Amino acid sequence: MKKEIIKKLIDIVGKERVMSSDEDRICYSYDATGKMGIPDVVVKPKTADEVSAIVKIANREKIPVVPRGAGSGFVGGSIPIHGGIALVMTDMNCLIELDEENMIAVVEPGMVTYNLQQEVEKRGLFYPPDPASLKICTIGGNAATCAGGPRALKYGVTKDYILGLDAVLPDGEILHAGVKTAKGVVGYDLTKLMVGSEGTLGVITKINLKLLPLPEKIKTALAVFPKIDDASIAVSKIIASRILPSSLEFMDQSAVKCVEDYIHAGLPTDAEALLLIEVDGDEISVERQIEKIGNVCSDTGARDVKIAKDEAERESIWKARRAISPALGHIAPTKINEDITVPRNKVPDIIRRLKNIAERYKLNIVNFGHAGDGNLHVNIMTDRRNTEEMKRADEAVSEIFSATLELGGTISGEHGIGITKSRYIKDELGVTGIEVTKKIKRVFDPDNIMNPGKIL
Amino acid sequence: MKKEIIKKLIDIVGKERVMSSDEDRICYSYDATGKMGIPDVVVKPKTADEVSAIVKIANREKIPVVPRGAGSGFVGGSIPIHGGIALVMTDMNCLIELDEENMIAVVEPGMVTYNLQQEVEKRGLFYPPDPASLKICTIGGNAATCAGGPRALKYGVTKDYILGLDAVLPDGEILHAGVKTAKGVVGYDLTKLMVGSEGTLGVITKINLKLLPLPEKIKTALAVFPKIDDASIAVSKIIASRILPSSLEFMDQSAVKCVEDYIHAGLPTDAEALLLIEVDGDEISVERQIEKIGNVCSDTGARDVKIAKDEAERESIWKARRAISPALGHIAPTKINEDITVPRNKVPDIIRRLKNIAERYKLNIVNFGHAGDGNLHVNIMTDRRNTEEMKRADEAVSEIFSATLELGGTISGEHGIGITKSRYIKDELGVTGIEVTKKIKRVFDPDNIMNPGKIL
Numbered sequence: 008m009k010k011e012i013i014k015k016l017i018d019i020v021g022k023e024r025v026m027s028s029d030e031d032r033i034c035y036s037y038d039a040t041g042k043m044g045i046p047d048v049v050v051k052p053k054t055a056d057e058v059s060a061i062v063k064i065a066n067r068e069k070i071p072v073v074p075r076g077a078g079s080g081f082v083g084g085s086i087p088i089h090g091g092i093a094l095v096m097t098d099m100n101c102l103i104e105l106d107e108e109n110m111i112a113v114v115e116p117g118m119v120t121y122n123l124q125q126e127v128e129k130r131g132l133f134y135p136p137d138p139a140s141l142k143i144c145t146i147g148g149n150a151a152t153c154a155g156g157p158r159a160l161k162y163g164v165t166k167d168y169i170l171g172l173d174a175v176l177p178d179g180e181i182l183h184a185g186v187k188t189a190k191g192v193v194g195y196d197l198t199k200l201m202v203g204s205e206g207t208l209g210v211i212t213k214i215n216l217k218l219l220p221l222p223e224k225i226k227t228a229l230a231v232f233p234k235i236d237d238a239s240i241a242v243s244k245i246i247a248s249r250i251l252p253s254s255l256e257f258m259d260q261s262a263v264k265c266v267e268d269y270i271h272a273g274l275p276t277d278a279e280a281l282l283l284i285e286v287d288g289d290e291i292s293v294e295r296q297i298e299k300i301g302n303v304c305s306d307t308g309a310r311d312v313k314i315a316k317d318e319a320e321r322e323s324i325w326k327a328r329r330a331i332s333p334a335l336g337h338i339a340p341t342k343i344n345e346d347i348t349v350p351r352n353k354v355p356d357i358i359r360r361l362k363n364i365a366e367r368y369k370l371n372i373v374n375f376g377h378a379g380d381g382n383l384h385v386n387i388m389t390d391r392r393n394t395e396e397m398k399r400a401d402e403a404v405s406e407i408f409s410a411t412l413e414l415g416g417t418i419s420g421e422h423g424i425g426i427t428k429s430r431y432i433k434d435e436l437g438v439t440g441i442e443v444t445k446k447i448k449r450v451f452d453p454d455n456i457m458n459p460g461k462i463l
Numbered sequence: 464m465k466k467e468i469i470k471k472l473i474d475i476v477g478k479e480r481v482m483s484s485d486e487d488r489i490c491y492s493y494d495a496t497g498k499m500g501i502p503d504v505v506v507k508p509k510t511a512d513e514v515s516a517i518v519k520i521a522n523r524e525k526i527p528v529v530p531r532g533a534g535s536g537f538v539g540g541s542i543p544i545h546g547g548i549a550l551v552m553t554d555m556n557c558l559i560e561l562d563e564e565n566m567i568a569v570v571e572p573g574m575v576t577y578n579l580q581q582e583v584e585k586r587g588l589f590y591p592p593d594p595a596s597l598k599i600c601t602i603g604g605n606a607a608t609c610a611g612g613p614r615a616l617k618y619g620v621t622k623d624y625i626l627g628l629d630a631v632l633p634d635g636e637i638l639h640a641g642v643k644t645a646k647g648v649v650g651y652d653l654t655k656l657m658v659g660s661e662g663t664l665g666v667i668t669k670i671n672l673k674l675l676p677l678p679e680k681i682k683t684a685l686a687v688f689p690k691i692d693d694a695s696i697a698v699s700k701i702i703a704s705r706i707l708p709s710s711l712e713f714m715d716q717s718a719v720k721c722v723e724d725y726i727h728a729g730l731p732t733d734a735e736a737l738l739l740i741e742v743d744g745d746e747i748s749v750e751r752q753i754e755k756i757g758n759v760c761s762d763t764g765a766r767d768v769k770i771a772k773d774e775a776e777r778e779s780i781w782k783a784r785r786a787i788s789p790a791l792g793h794i795a796p797t798k799i800n801e802d803i804t805v806p807r808n809k810v811p812d813i814i815r816r817l818k819n820i821a822e823r824y825k826l827n828i829v830n831f832g833h834a835g836d837g838n839l840h841v842n843i844m845t846d847r848r849n850t851e852e853m854k855r856a857d858e859a860v861s862e863i864f865s866a867t868l869e870l871g872g873t874i875s876g877e878h879g880i881g882i883t884k885s886r887y888i889k890d891e892l893g894v895t896g897i898e899v900t901k902k903i904k905r906v907f908d909p910d911n912i913m914n915p916g917k918i919l
Binding site for chain 1: 566707873902
């Protein structure tokens with residue numbers, strides 16, 4: 008990158024916030040996919056005005072700008088594949104306002120999701136979205152990808168909580184979109200257009216979030232199913248019983264084995280599936296609901312249903328679920344983490360297809376995820392250095408996506424498209440959808456400087 | 464309109480679905496504002512392909528297309544102010560699919576909201592959005608305007624239930640946006656972009672809706688407040704008590720008087736405000752919650768709190784709330800119905816400002832609405848024939864919107880912009896917001912044939 012541009016960036020944010028050493032640039036070159044793209048420079052702005060000034064320079068000089076939160080994404084969305092400026096938002100991490108009476112929080116994008124949750128829970132409030140990476144990921148990254156999490160079943164995903172936002176557009180202008188009220192229908196929903204656009208339309212610099220009252224009580228159960236089909240039937244029956252659990256998580260046998268090898272918690276590795284079910288609400292309701300859910304599971308073939316008696320038991324149940332990702336890291340060096348979603352009652356079908364695909368392509372595929380949403384994380388465990396295996400994995404991914412779409416599903420439930428899925432989106436969006444998407448991108452960003460190469 | 468175009472339209476949908484007599488055209492020339500704009504022809508399509516063919520002709524000939532549901536909107540959104548084709552969607556009114564297991568409904572846009580609710584409730588499911596006009600308005604109209612209703616406080620608005628949709632774009636192509644699953648983040652959220660765009664970006668022809676389990680029980684209370692400020696404080700205290708009512712409705716004294724004159728139900732016309740509060744959920748929870756709410760109201764200055772014992776008593780409470788709109792029709796010939804939203808705790812401030820504005824401009828202003836959301840329907844009761852009064856009303860509206868924005872609010876909570884509010888949107892969206900909106904409109908509809916003159 009030209010010296011004079013670096014100098015201009017330093018003029019905007021100060022010397023200590025512009026980094027161009029190899030070490031610094033490599034630090035911000037990858038995300039959770041392990042793929043890499045080295046930026047020419049790393050800049051850490053502190054204000055929307057600084058972001059605006061940086062983007063104006065980038066726009067003039069046609070330099071890519073790649074906004075980045077914690078870099079915990081699974082689709083390469085924050086990787087600077089064309090170099091340019093890695094715009095690291097983690098220093099804009101303040102809780103600007105917590106309006107208890109109106110149950111609204113105004114946050115900077117770099118705030119860590121878990122930190123926000125802790126702050127609001129202290130005041131009896133609740134911010135539900137809970138991506139697995141919540142202890143490190145940022146609200147801005149959650150907004151850019153429209154992150155989900157186990158609680159999405161009952162509470163929806165990130166976009167359901169974003170009432171309004173500020174974003175620096177590719178021309179450097181600051182857009183104030185949406186509202187800070189419970190409702191608002193003035194003009195096109197530019198807020199929701201920015202959410203999930205993976206930094207390709209602008210840099211989010213402020214977010215107005217809706218909060219809820221914190222549920223009084225949580226009850227958690229772990230159900231052990233000798234047969235995987237029974238677990239799927241139980242999922243449908245729980246929902247059919249008109250209870251909406253806050254979480255309804257699924258682990259297949261390979262996931263259970265993998266976790267057990269890792270944490271030695273005495274998990275039943277002979278069972279074909281586990282369901283982790285959680286309900287929240289007021290005390291009496293949740294007691295009744297978890298009992299009813301326990302009965303549904305037992306009636307549907309669960310061998311054992313354990314209901315957590317206290318927070319410690321609840322933690323030990325969740326520990327197994329949360330250990331999946333780190334455990335996977337121990338069974339193979341490369342994890343291809345897909346994120347398909349099918350209609351809830353098609354989970355048995357997709358599981359059967361996945362099993363068949365794994366067998367045919369001789370791959371180790373570990374499945375877990377949000378069964379209540381039909382959102383499965385399909386992990387192909389492989390080794391990047393084995394090119395022949397990677398080729399098989401690649402073909403398997405393609406087949407997994409076809410099967411997903413055939414079953415009425417979507418190729419991404421909550422991770423986004425980034426670079427890893429961009430070649431598949433035409434199958435889902437169709438020609439018209441792609442055309443409209445391209446036109447919108449072009450109208451926001453005619454020179455394609457804002458996170459280029461992502462989504463499209 | 465040229466004979467040959469009428470002939471082409473007849474070729475597409477058949478003779479009985481193309482109407483060009485004066486009587487027919489006048490029937491589809493107005494909405495609930497009472498404003499008019501006569502279309503050149505009225506067309507009632509039955510399929511998306513027909514809509515596509517019609518729009519292609521309109522696009523080629525540069526003829527305005529004005530999609531229309533029941534015409535119950537309050538902002539002139541469906542009025543053909545530039546003539547052209549009134550595209551009446553009410554014959555596309557089928558419930559295409561009701562997938563109980565996945566809790567998803569697929570509907571045509573002309574389906575009446577209430578009819579959908581009845582259908583799903585038969586199966587123990589729930590479609591929450593409940594605009595006041597729900598017995599006549601259509602799901603397509605609700606989607607185009609992002610309609611709300613009393614239950615928005617707990618359950619959100621129309622967009623929160625739209626997972627995906629089909630829309631015929633201004634070039635006649637059919638866009639399949641979004642998903643039929645619980646989640647999906649593939650590309651820009653074109654679904655939410657179409658929702659609330661008031662027919663200016665395309666014609667919605669199919670909608671995938673998320674449903675919920677039907678709550679087990681509902682409890683309703685009516686609280687009578689001698690002092691309006693106490694009612695506002697009660698609203699904040701109810702929410703602060705961490706209960707989220709399904710409805711928290713407000714009527715000021717002028718609204719109460721107006722309803723009492725109309726239905727003679729024995730309402731307390733000496734009270735400055737009434738609150739109608741409803742909670743839903745499982746039986747034990749709602750009993751506890753309504754009792755707690757009753758106590759909050761009593762402690763905050765309510766003179767009387769009546770809790771409905773059965774469905775009949777509940778109906779009689781709602782009857783008063785629902786009678787407001789028809790009752791208003793009896794006190795003045797012209798109702799200017801505004802739809803401002805402020806942060807919940809600013810309701811007392813805006814009420815004070817409204818009172819002051821009413822006094823200064825010598826206008827009769829009746830206020831009611833969704834206090835829990837901070838969403839007030841401000842009705843200036845006037846007479847279109849009195850030009851001097853209309854001028855005062857116009858100035859008052861402008862001042863009401865300024866006050867709303869000053870208090871951090873929005874000029875439209877759930878009605879939209881249409882023609883009546885378009886001149887005010889720049890105050891809310893700002894220059895950048897307006898520019899982006901215009902660019903999006905242009906990229907979808909370069910010849911401005913799709914509901915021209917609305918929003919912008």
